[in-house]
Amino acid sequence: MRTTYILLPIFLMVLILPLQGQEEKLTKEEAVKLTLENNFGIVIAKNNVKVAENNKGVLNSGFLPSLTANTGASYDNNDQEATFQDGSVRAIDGAETTRYNASLNLNYTLFDGLGRWYNYKRLKEEYNLSELQARETIETTMLQLFTVYFEVARITENIGVLKDTYENTENRLKRAEYSFEYGQNNKLDVLNAQVDLVNDSINLMNERQALMNTQRDLNVLLNRDLDVNFKVDTTITFTNKIVLEEFLNEGESNNIRMLQAEKNIMINDYNLKAGKSVLLPTIGLTGSYGWNEGNFPATNFLASSASTGFSAGVNLSWNLFNGGTGITQIKNAKILLDSQxxxxxxxxxxxxxxxxxxxGNYENRLQIYRLQEQNVSTAVNNYERSSERYKLGQITSVELRQAQLNLLNAKTSKNLAKYNAKLAELQLLQLTGQLLNIAL
Incomplete structure (x- = not known):
């Protein structure tokens, strides 16, 4: 019977052996680097910035002239009859006429009521806004990254706690078996230890499965092979209180939503100013260089002609009234600016x-973490005393198990409190616009 008791924990340990294979150490810095390079959302956000950068360039400003090239040729074949001033008549069957032309035409708007100027400034602000939107995407993704990263760290630490619990229960089972063999206690202690060992094994197996699942979640954020095994850094440091206070004092002005709101006001202001350009005239410059050649039948006064030359001109256009569309657009632009x-x-x-x-959440969670640290010290002391009393036969295995569970809960609660406090700090740093400016 004792052989069965010995094989049971060995069999369970085989089931819950750690994952085989070399595991890389994924530091916080490396995780951030991979996310910035590979994350799908960040890549798309960076592409949007590139589009906005192209839009704000001089090639999209309307300040450059337009130059077009035209060329053409025509051929006519007609039966013609011509009567001249002296009364003579000339008839030609199949009279042929050919014409050729080519030209370069230049158009440039000298003044359009400053509409181009304000549109150009608006495009620059839209580019700045796209950068802020990309920064917001990066901040949100970084918060997601560390939420998952710290979850991996928390589960990793929990596995260490569960392994210690399993080993303590295994030792208790061995002691109970020896005591039972020598008649120092009854079978109940052995059975209790066996049940506790199975429960500890199941808890450890479930936590290892949770670790593998969470590692895959992190690999998705990093956009890499889902089956990559790795370890994470479980060290946590909190931002200096004085530095954090400085961040809080400037939080409103550095907040990403506030910065975006300011850019949206500027964009709408430029839209309003550009809309007012319809009230002013437009002055344009035109120029062309052309070549024309034609060959005509005998019924024409000219047998052929050819010409080349330049032409230039200035034009002014003033839309004095367009049915009220321009005025309506200006009014709507004012309303939109007021709404922003x-x-x-x-x-x-x-x-x-x-x-x-x-x-408030951060300070509360940090205080909870400090209290949980104290609770762990108390639970460790309680378990050590209970273990000594159990060896002396002063308490039962049930009481020892309760002390063991109290220690397990205290340690896992401390792990949870630690990472909750750090995530609360990161959320606070995001709101103050400093998430990307600190060392984690």
Whole structure:
């Protein structure tokens, strides 16, 4: 019977052996680097910035002239009859006429009521806005990255705690078996230890499975092979309190939503100014260089002709009234600008609320973490004392198991509190616009 008791934990340990194969060490810095390079959302955001950069270039500004080239040829074959001033008549069957032409035409708008100028400035601000939107995508992705990264770290530490629990239970089972063989206790202690060992094995197996699943989640964010095994850095450092206070003082002005709201106001302001250009005239410059040649039948006064030369001109166009469309557009642009300014005030209020809430959450979670650290020290002391008393026969295996579970819960709760506090700090740093400016 004792052989069965010995084989059971050995069999369970085979089931829960650690994953075989070499595991790389994935540091926080390496995870950030891979995410910035490979993450799908960040790649798309960077492409949007490139599009905005192209749009703000001089080639899309309307300040450059347009140059077009035209060429053509025609052929006519007609039966013609011509009566001249002296009364003579001439008839030609199959009279042929050929014409050829080529020209270069230049058009340039000298003044359009400053519409181009404000549109050009608007495109520059749209580029700046696209950079802010890309930064927001990166910040959001970084927060997702560390949420998963710290979850891997938490589960990794939990596995270490569960392994210690398993080993302690295994040792208790061996002690109970020896004591039973020598008649020092009854079979109940052995059975209790066996049940506890199975439960500890199941918990460890489930936690290892959770680790593999979470590692795959992280590999998706890093956009790499899902089956890559790795270890993570479980070291956590918190931002200096003085530095964090400085970030909070500048949080409103550095918040990404507030910066985007400011850019949207500028863009709408330029739209309004560009819309007012319809009230002013447009002055344009035209120029061309052309060549024309023609061959005519005998019924024409000219047998052939050819010409080359330049031409240039200035034109002024003033749309005095276009049915009110321009005025309506200006009014709507003013309303949109006013709406953006109102939205900015709303965003400001929300940011102040979010920062205050996030600061409170961070301080609360950090305090919980400190308390959990104290709780672990108490639980360790309690388990060590209980273990000594169990060896002396002063407490039962059930009481020892309760002390063991208390220690397990205290350690896993401390792990959870530690990473919750760090994530709360990162959320606060994101709101203050500093998430990408600190060492993690």
């Amino acid at each position: 300014e109102t939205l900015q005030q709303q965003i400001k209020q929300e940011i102040l609320r979010d920062i205050a809430n996030s600061k």
